[in-house]
Amino acid sequence: MIDSYIKAGKIVSDIRGEASKMIKDGTLVIDLVEYVESEILKSGAEIAFPCNVSINEIAAHYTSPANDETKFKAGDMVKLDLGAMVDGYIADSAITVIADGNIDENYTQDEINLHEEIVEASAAGLEAAISTVRAGVEVSKIGAAVHEAIAEYHLNPIFNLTGHSLEQNNLHAGISIPNYDNHDGYVLDEGQAIAIEPFATNGEGIVNDAPGNYIFSYIANKPFRMRSTQKVLKYIQQNNPYVPFSGRWITDEFGVRRGNIALKQLSDAMAIYPYAPLREKKDCFVSQKEHTVIVEKEGCTVTTI
Secondary structure: OHHHHHHHHHHHHHHHHHHHOOOEOOOEHHHHHHHHHHHHHHOOOEEOOOOEEEEOOEEEOOOOOOOOOOEOOOOOEEEEEEEEEEOOEEEEEEEEEEOEOOHHHOOOHHHHHHHHHHHHHHHHHHHHHHHHOOOOOEHHHHHHHHHHHHHOOOOEEOOOOOEEEEEOOEOOOOOEEOOOOOOOOOEOOOOOEEEEOOEEEOOOOOEEEOOOOOEEEEOOOOOOOOHHHHHHHHHHHHHOOOOOEEHHHHHHHHOHHHHHHHHHHHHHOOOEEEEOOEEEOOOOOEEEOEEEEEEEOOEEEEOOO
16 A cells, blocks of 8 residues: 555656646646646556646636646746546645746736745645644644744635545545644544645635536436436446546547536536636635645655655
C-alpha cells in the first residue's frame, strides 16, 4: 500500500513539474488538461480525477469541456490540480502558477505583487500544516496552523473548502482537513493518507457555485427509456465507478450533443453527481497548494513532493 502511494506521488510530482511550464500567455487550457491526463495514463497509472485548471477567482472544479477555447493570459493566477492512482492508491497535488508572459499588458505592478503574495500564502499554509501532522493530532490543529500562516499575509483561507482523507479507490474518504480551526476533534491515526490543500484569497474566504458542470461522479444505477442515455450510464459504471470523471471524456466517446444530453439526464435523475466550478464570493483571487501525506508517529511522509 505505502509503495503504491509513493509511486503515485512520484508520477504526480513529475507531471506537475512539466505541466506547470505550459502555463503561459496564449496556451489553451484544454491543451494543458489533456497533456496532464495523457501523461498520467502513459506512466501506467490511472487518472484519479479530471485535471482541474482553475483561473483567478475560480478556486476549483474547472476542467475543460469539449472544444474549450479558454486561454491563459499573462499574470493569471492558475491552479493546477491533478491526481493519479496506482493499484487504487491516490496521489493528489496542486500548485498555483502565475501565467508567464508580458504581465504588464494585463495587470499593474501592485496587482502582480498581490498575486505573488497570495501564491506565497497558500504555500506557507501548506508548509505550516505539514509541520503539524503526526499521529494523534486533531485535524482542527492542522486547520489552525493553515489559518495562522495565511493570516500573516493579511489574507484569508477559503473557509468552506477542505482537504480530505484518501483510501483505496476513494478520493474523498470521509475525513475533512480544514483550513481553519473548526474545533473538529477527529484525531489522525498512523498510516492514514490525507490530502492537505490550503487556499488563500484576498477576498472573503467563501466560495459559491459558478455556472456550468464539467466534472461528475457516479452515484447509482437508474433505468432510462432512452437507450443512448442508458449506454452512457453503463460506460460510466464500467470506466469510472469510484472516482470523478470529466464530461469531456463522455463527449469524446459519444459525441458532444449526445454526451451532453445524457449527462444532463443522468444528473437530473441523480444517477451521477455534477460538480459546479467554485468561485470566490467577492470574485477575488484565489491560490491553492496541495500535497498528499502519509501520517506517521512523529510526523508524516509527503508523497507528492
